[in-house]
Each structure stands twice: as structure tokens, then as C-alpha cells.
Amino acid sequence: MGTPLFDAVMRYNSRRRAPFHVPGHKGAAQSLRGLADAQSLDLTELPDLGSLFDAQGPTAEAERLAASLFSVPASLMSAGGCTLCIQAMLRLAAPCGGKMVCGRVIHRSAVNAMALLDIEPVWVMPDASAGAYFTGRIEAGAVTRALEEHPGAKAVYVTTPDYFGVISDISAISAAAARFGVPVIVDNAHGAHLPFLRRGLGPLERGAAMSADSAHKTLPVLTGGAWLNIADERYAAGAKQAMALFGSTSPSYPVMLSLDLCREWLRVQGEDEFKRLEQSVAAVKQAAADAGLVQPAGECDPVRLAFAHAAGPRGESAGEYLRACGIEPEFAQGAWTILIPSPMNTSEHFSRLLGAVSRMRSAGGQKQALSAAPRPVCVMTPREALLSQAETVAAKDARGRICAEALCRCPPAVPLAMPGELMTAETMFAARQAGCPYVKVVKQPSAMYNKMK
């Protein structure tokens, strides 16, 4: 299959033309110490290379090969991360805004894009199936009830797998959504690798219409590289335009080249590499279970390591301990430690991790399950709240104010309040428990809100 975009850049460089085009470093700036290789690959939309948003030349060929690898009608490269894919996906599903049924396990990139597109989320809370220490799954029955109550909803939006690796049942959610004639769109930021672990594990294989896959998180891709994969042909035609609406007109070539190279690597050896990774991770999971670390229950990403410190040192001290063992975790805060392995981790990395986790005994302490997320009270649309003037106040003074951004205790958790939601007694209590010192609130609620009061 090959690497058409990478090959085109190599061919272009071999022609040694005098580069009177951007970028300004001209491929050899002495001032960019240590970035010599990056410079030689950092080109622009030249006739020899094609253009990302116009879908031409070797760039278009690289995307065609990606579509074939993922067995979908269209696969689009993003050098603007999964964030750009999420923006485009939301634009395609709800071009003129409107209601959307959304799992409350959601990244701020989606909340921000919803505000820009004037999408009004109808929240579905996660269930408790992952256990007391994890955020849980979006469940098909709850999605059905939300769609019954909001017949005009344009789509169902689900984040799966979540940061902990917890996978929601997209097959059941897609079947429920199909009864209402709406697509399921998935933030698959943490699951770009899933189809290479096991056939049928990816969200598009389970009936989702589109997925935003943050390739740089779990695959050998430079930061910012992602794919928007489209299974429902109806969305393919407008997809480039939707990406161009939000994307930079100067997408990074090194990032796109890394997607091109990774795609070929996945085709040739992806399944074998992930089979090996799964075995290494399984040994660490077993050691963690023996050490009394709690892991999420039910279907999860087999290569994500997420531990809750149910009765032992908290994430911060677990992080310090791991660093002392020569390991840098992805996240170590509050009740959790999260590690993101990839096939690029060596066997030496894994033996270090296995040793450290085996010795990571629970050391007494308070059992503290995750408290239930507060019930949202929405008084403004996310758009109104996010685009309004805001001020930061001490959390203790925020009662009765309207949140101006997603208020999160820390990234893995369900936000305590979303933009446009009231800081109620319940939210205040949760914010205090979570140790949130400040809250960004709307400075002057609109006349419309004051009338509603």
C-alpha cells in the first residue's frame, strides 16, 4: 500500500529546489537547534504534495488508504488533534445547532464546539457499571429515554472509551438511536488502536456513524495527529468542508506524515504489535489486582491501565512513588493513577512497571468512593454562557451563579457543572469535596435569564 504523502515529501526534497515558499525556516535554519529532521519534513501545500482541505494529490491518496484500512467510506487526517475532528463531527451531525443527546462523560473540546455551533446538550448520566471508583458507562436505555423526551434531537454523542478505558455499549446505543433515525457519533480519542486489538472492538464496527480518533494518544503519531473516520456515507461529502471550517489553513506536514507512516505500520504489523502489548499489560493488571488496586469493571480497553486507590496512597503519592521507580504516569491525582502504554514501550519499561506495581501495596487510609455527580440545572445555553463575559470567583461565593465553563474536579471525572448551569447547593457541596478553589461564572446574566427568574 505504501506511504504516498511521506514518499512525495522525500521526492520533493531530493529535487533540491530553492525554496521560495513558506515556511520561513527553509528546511535548514541553524537557529532551530535539534530540529533539523523536523525542518526537512515541515513543508507546505505545494503542487507536488497536494492539499489537505482540497483533498488533492498524495494527501488525498493517503486518506484513501486510511479509509481502506479502517474499512470506511471516508477517513480524514487532522493535524489539529481530535479536537478538530470533534468540531467537524458535530458540525456534520447538527449543522444548524439544536438538541443533541450527550453522555455526560465529555471532554471540554466537545463542550466548546457545542457552544460555537449552538448545540444544546441533553445530558445522559453514566451508570454505575464500572464500579464505585470510576465514572461508568452511557447506557442504551437512558439514551432511549432521552430521545423519547427530546424527539427533535439531532444525534447521540458518546465518549468511549473514557480516560479510564471504560467502553460503553455502542452496539446497543446505535440500535436505540436507529429507532429514532439519528446517528451515533463517538469521541474515540482514547480508542484509535481498538480495531487492531480485536475485530469488532471499535465504535464504527459497532454501528456508530462517525468517530474522532486521537491517533497521537495511543499510536506512534506526532502530537496533534488524528483521524475523523466516517462510516455513514451521508456525512462523507461535507466532511472536508466541516474540517476546513475549524482547521488551520497551514496544517503541519510532520504531523500528517506521521499519520501516513503510522497507517502503513498499522496495516503491516498493527495486530501483532497490539497482541504483544496486550500480554505485557495483562501481567501489570494482574500485579495491580494482587496489590489491592481497584480497576474498572466490565468491558474496558485491554491495554489501558487505570487504578483507583480505594484504600491506600492517593494518586499524588502514587505518582511520586512511580517517578522514584523511573516511571512517568499519564495521570496521578486524587483517587486515581492512569498509565497509557503503547507498542512503543519496551520490555524494559514493562519490567520496571511490573516491579513497581507489584510493590505498590495499599497502605491503609480512607475508603472513598466517587460521589455521585450533581444533578444539572441548566438556565442558559452553553453558547450563551461560554460566550458571555465571565469572572472568576472563590468557589464558596459561587452559589446561585451560572457556570461559564466546564467545572471539573480533574480530567477523568464527570464535570460538576457545565457552562450555562446553576451553581446549586448540591454543586457547591461537590465542588467543596473535590477541592475546586475557584469557579468561572457568568458576569452579567442576559436579560432573558433575569426575566426567567
Ligand SMILES: Cc1ncc(COP(=O)(O)O)c(C=O)c1O
Ligand atoms: C476524551 C477526549 N476527547 C478529546 C480530546 C481532545 O483530543 P486532542 O488533544 O487530540 O485534540 C481529549 C484530549 O485529552 C480527550 O481526552
